[in-house]
Amino acid sequence: MPERNDEELRAQHLSFGQRVREIRQDRGLSQEELAELAGMHRTYVSSLERGLRNVGLDNILAIAAALDVSPSDLFLGENK
């Protein structure tokens, strides 16, 4: 398995967050509206979009449902 360092991990967190932001904005939703739909706090959505959260599977699934996309869509663009 290729050695993965913190920088790489941070970049992947960031691209996950940016993907959530991209889809949220496509849907015309504010962070507040997405947070409410997904059952979480706005500040959680804000820090997640900045790649600062080790988001759990429950929240990944909740965000995908709130954005009406499949969970795999949130990871498109994440390379191996």
Add this chain to the structure above:
Amino acid sequence: MPERNDEELRAQHLSFGQRVREIRQDRGLSQEELAELAGMHRTYVSSLERGLRNVGLDNILAIAAALDVSPSDLFLGENK
């Protein structure tokens, strides 16, 4: 957003776990070997595959890297 209940969430955790198992077995890896490659304990991989873990983004990315797939592949088959 469609109301999601525990049962639905449990089913999605299970299908995520089964997807990891499917790809692991395709790669001819034991749980022990995957755990070592991904830097986690075998029992964590075992409980994850049974849908019993709220896996964090770090571990999702580590498992995808260890299985040499993109993270979105781990969610294929998870419907909205």
